[in-house]
Amino acid sequence: xxxxxxxxxxxxxxxxxxxxxxxxxxxxxxxxxxxxxxxxxxxxxxxxxxxxxxxxxxxxxxxxxxxxxxxxxxxxxxxxxxxxxxxxxxxxxxxxxxxxxxxxxxxxxxxxxxxxxxxxxxxxxxxxxxxxxxxxxxxxxxxxxxxxx
Amino acid sequence: xxxxxxxxxxxxxxxxxxxxxxxxxxxxxxxxxxxxxxxxxxxxxxxxxxxxxxxxxxxxxxxxxxxxxxxxxxxxxxxxxxxxxxxxxxxxxxxxxxxxxxxxxxxxxxxxxxxxxxxxxxxxxxxxxxxxxxxxxxxx
Numbered sequence: 001x002x003x004x005x006x007x008x009x010x011x012x013x014x015x016x017x018x019x020x021x022x023x024x025x026x027x028x029x030x031x032x033x034x035x036x037x038x039x040x041x042x043x044x045x046x047x048x049x050x051x052x053x054x055x056x057x058x059x060x061x062x063x064x065x066x067x068x069x070x071x072x073x074x075x076x077x078x079x080x081x082x083x084x085x086x087x088x089x090x091x092x093x094x095x096x097x098x099x100x101x102x103x104x105x106x107x108x109x110x111x112x113x114x115x116x117x118x119x120x121x122x123x124x125x126x127x128x129x130x131x132x133x134x135x136x137x138x139x140x141x142x143x144x145x146x147x148x149x
Numbered sequence: 150x151x152x153x154x155x156x157x158x159x160x161x162x163x164x165x166x167x168x169x170x171x172x173x174x175x176x177x178x179x180x181x182x183x184x185x186x187x188x189x190x191x192x193x194x195x196x197x198x199x200x201x202x203x204x205x206x207x208x209x210x211x212x213x214x215x216x217x218x219x220x221x222x223x224x225x226x227x228x229x230x231x232x233x234x235x236x237x238x239x240x241x242x243x244x245x246x247x248x249x250x251x252x253x254x255x256x257x258x259x260x261x262x263x264x265x266x267x268x269x270x271x272x273x274x275x276x277x278x279x280x281x282x283x284x285x286x287x288x289x
Contacts (some may be wrong), residue, residue: 006174006181007213008167013225025226032228036209039183047186055185062197068155083232095166139234 030090031083033124035134038098072133080118081139087132095128103137112141117142151223151286156254156263162222163248165268166214170206170243178210204238213277215231216270218247223263223284233280244272251280261286 001015012019013029020028040047049055055064090096103120110116120139127133167174175189184207187194195204216231239245246269253264263286269278 003181003213006178007210007217008174009213011217011225012222023225029226031213032220032231033209033213034204035180036184037267042183045183047184049185055187056194057185057191058198061195079235080261081167081232081234082209083230084228085230086228089226090215 003034004129008031009032025089028092032084032086034090034095035123035136038096038123038125075139077142079138080141081120081137083137085135087134090127090133094133094142096125096133097127099124099126113142151227151263151284155272156251156255156286158251159253161248162218163246164218164221166218168244170203170241170245172238172241175204175206175210175241178207178213182207183210203240204240208235208245208278209244210282211235211239211269212256214245214265215247215280219249219265219267219282219284222249223265223282223286227284227286228282229262229285230283231267231280232282233278234278236279237275237277239277240273243277245277246270246281247275247278252277252281256287261288 004011004014009031013023013025014031015028017028020026039047049057057064099122103122105117105119108116108118118139118141120137122135122137124135125133134140172190172192179185179190182246186207188201189195189204189207192204195201210232212235215233219228219231248268248270249265250268251263252266255262255264262275263284265282265284267278267280267282270276
């Protein structure tokens, strides 16, 4: 429900068991992009502040890691593509296991001449019955300079 | 839920999935998804360190909001594929319209499906997300 709220989706299939029971689906399911929440279950997810670990975001300074690493020139990693293949609905109580495989990497020259470094990966999520639930291919790109507005 | 008789190639369905996107919604999505990259929620970091004009939305928030349009159109638990490319960034204050267009109807009796193209645009008609979806439909 938290996730559905965050994407602004008021559909009761994501939170109302009374409503969901009356549908063909027969119960609450997760929204199509829900498996993004895997970040919460990754003990070493880089983009979550952890106690005792300097954080990249601002505190007393504009970044907690400036000075300890090379200051960032503005180049940054961005999400370029995302592809979901659905095999069955994800329901409350399901336990998912993910299997990650690195894909190809390639480079391209951007619209403003900077070099773009692409990398793709596929993560397959299987449930407690060892059935494939969803496979996700994502493409990330690293740029040499910030993307202008 | 999709009415099979409306499945004409070129038919469209669109929803305004957000109006005047707030920084608070970016915080909400960061918390829900677990992606706390400060580029999306920390204005000081985004401007002073990363040199962007402001924080900007997670690509997956745009894709999640666009997915709401799709499930409103094709129904729940109907999607077989959904994917696309993040074309431009989405900034606080943006309003997004997500639109699906029927590009093919697969009338195979055992598994009728519809193929859609998906485009999400901002208030300046700039494309921010561009993709596709494949969904199960009832017998035609």
